[in-house]
Amino acid sequence: MPTSxxxxxxxxxxxxxxxxxxxxxxKALSDPTRAQIIFLLTKxxxxxxxxxxxxxxxxxGVSHHLAKLRAIRLVNARRDxxxxxxxxxxxxxxxxxxxxxxxxxxxxxxxPDHPAYFEALAE
Amino acid sequence: MPTSxxxxxxxxxxxxxxxxxxxxxxKALSDPTRAQIIFLLTKxxxxxxxxxxxxxxxxxGVSHHLAKLRAIRLVNARRDxxxxxxxxxxxxxxxxxxxxxxxxxxxxxxxPDHPAYFEALAE
DNA sequence: ACTATAACTGAACATCTGCTCAGATACTTT
DNA sequence: AAAGTATCTGAGCAGATGTTCAGTTATAGT
Numbered sequence: 214m215p216t217s218x219x220x221x222x223x224x225x226x227x228x229x230x231x232x233x234x235x236x237x238x239x240k241a242l243s244d245p246t247r248a249q250i251i252f253l254l255t256k257x258x259x260x261x262x263x264x265x266x267x268x269x270x271x272x273x274g275v276s277h278h279l280a281k282l283r284a285i286r287l288v289n290a291r292r293d294x295x296x297x298x299x300x301x302x303x304x305x306x307x308x309x310x311x312x313x314x315x316x317x318x319x320x321x322x323x324x325p326d327h328p329a330y331f332e333a334l335a336e
Numbered sequence: 337m338p339t340s341x342x343x344x345x346x347x348x349x350x351x352x353x354x355x356x357x358x359x360x361x362x363k364a365l366s367d368p369t370r371a372q373i374i375f376l377l378t379k380x381x382x383x384x385x386x387x388x389x390x391x392x393x394x395x396x397g398v399s400h401h402l403a404k405l406r407a408i409r410l411v412n413a414r415r416d417x418x419x420x421x422x423x424x425x426x427x428x429x430x431x432x433x434x435x436x437x438x439x440x441x442x443x444x445x446x447x448p449d450h451p452a453y454f455e456a457l458a459e
Numbered sequence: 460a461c462t463a464t465a466a467c468t469g470a471a472c473a474t475c476t477g478c479t480c481a482g483a484t485a486c487t488t489t
Numbered sequence: 490a491a492a493g494t495a496t497c498t499g500a501g502c503a504g505a506t507g508t509t510c511a512g513t514t515a516t517a518g519t
Contacts, residue, residue: 243363249350252355
C-alpha cells in the first residue's frame with residue numbers, strides 16, 4: 214500500500230509534510246491543560262512544579278505535556294539546579310493566540326452580544 | 337463536585353470560558369483532514385462531494401467534519417439546488433494559518449536546514 | 460410518482476489521548 | 490553517603506475521536 218493513509222494533496226491543497234507539521238502545532242494548543250501552560254509560558258518562564266499548581270494536573274502529567282511540547286520544539290527547557298524552567302522564545306506563538314482571539318471576536322460579532330476578548334492578551 | 341474537572345485559572349491564566357473557546361478553535365485545526373478542508377475553504381467554496389475527492393475520506397466523513405465546523409461557526413453553508421457549498425468568511429482563519437507557518441519557519445531556522453514554507457500561502 | 464444525486468445522521472468500531480500511579484533519574488543539602 | 494526535592498518515564502486505564510456503514514432527508518429531472 215503506497216500512500217493510502219495519507220491525505221491527498223492536489224494542486225489546491227497544502228503539501229502533505231507541511232500539513233502534518235502544522236497539525237502538530239495546532240494539536241499542541243488543542244488541549245485545555247496544554248493551552249493554559251503555553252499561554253502562561255508566553256508571559257514568563259515557569260518550573261514544572263509551578264505549572265502543576267496553576268493547572269489541575271499532577272506534576273507528572275505536566276511533565277508529560279512538556280515532553281510533547283519539547284518534541285515539537287515549542288518550548289525551551291533551562292536547568293537551574295534542582296528544577297527545570299520552561300519558556301517559549303518564539304513570538305509567533307503569542308501571535309497565534311492573538312489571531313485565535315481575533316477569530317473568536319469575529320464569531321461573536323455575528324452574535325447577539327459580544328464580550329471584549331482582547332483584554333486577555335494585554336500585558 | 338464543584339469545578340474539579342475545570343482548569344484552574346489564577347490571575348496569570350486565561351479565563352476558563354475563553355480558554356475553552358480557544359481550544360475548540362485549535363481542535364478544529366488539529367486533524368489533518370479538517371485542516372486540509374479548512375485550508376481549501378480559505379481559498380474558495382467547495383461542495384461536500386468536491387471536498388471528499390480532495391481528502392481521503394468518504395462524503396459521509398466530510399459531512400461529519402463540516403457539521404462540527406458549523407457548530408463552532410467556523411464555516412458557512414450555502415445551499416444551491418442539490419448541493420451545499422461551504423466557505424469561510426472569516427479572514428482571521430487565514431491569518432491563523434499564516435502565523436502557524438511563521439512559527440514553523442522559526443522552528444526550522446534554528447535547525448540545520450530550513451525550507452521555504454510561506455509559498456504555501458501565496459495566492 | 461419515480462428515480463437519481465447530494466448531503467445528513469446515528470451506530471459501531473478501532474485508534475488515539477490525557478491522566479494518574481509507581482518507580483527511576485538528577486541534583487542539593489547535610 | 491543518605492535523605493530530600495524536582496523532574497522524567499513507562500504502564501495502564503477511561504474517555505474522546507475519526508472513520509465507515511446503513512439508512513434517512515432533501516432537491517432535481519423525467
